[in-house]
Amino acid sequence: xxxxxxxxxxxxxxxxxxxxxxxxxxxxxxxxxxxxxxxxxxxxxxxxxxxxxxxxxxxxxxxxxxxxxxxxxxxxxxxxxxxxxxxxxxxxxxxxxxxxxxxxxxxxxxxxxxxxx
Numbered sequence: 595x596x597x598x599x600x601x602x603x604x605x606x607x608x609x610x611x612x613x614x615x616x617x618x619x620x621x622x623x624x625x626x627x628x629x630x631x632x633x634x635x636x637x638x639x640x641x642x643x644x645x646x647x648x649x650x651x652x653x654x655x656x657x658x659x660x661x662x663x664x665x666x667x668x669x670x671x672x673x674x675x676x677x678x679x680x681x682x683x684x685x686x687x688x689x690x691x692x693x694x695x696x697x698x699x700x701x702x703x704x705x706x707x708x709x710x711x
Contacts, residue, residue: 614623625633 614620
């Protein structure tokens with residue numbers, strides 16, 4: 595019912611003669627050079643934004659695949675070979691450069707270096 599009321603209340607504004615209505619010029623109804631430049635700028639910005647987001651999503655998916663592979667026990671894809679650093683909470687301390695520490699053994703302090711006076 596509401597649709598019929600809307601259709602009856604609106605003017606279809608179909609011109610009876612070809613061309614523009616009285617009082618209008620071509621520059622009044624076209625966006626012109628400024629409209630083209632603004633639209634082109636928005637398209638250019640969106641192109642680079644979408645390209646960057648695709649790259650980031652691909653990187654996140656690849657990291658997820660590597661982590662799932664590690665959790666399953668397999669080595670998974672060679673992430674380090676691909677140049678993608680993968681952080682792991684259960685990393686081997688000998689790989690990171692830290693010395694392994696046993697719980698039952700007391701730690702020895704480093705030997706003191708005498709100072710030159």
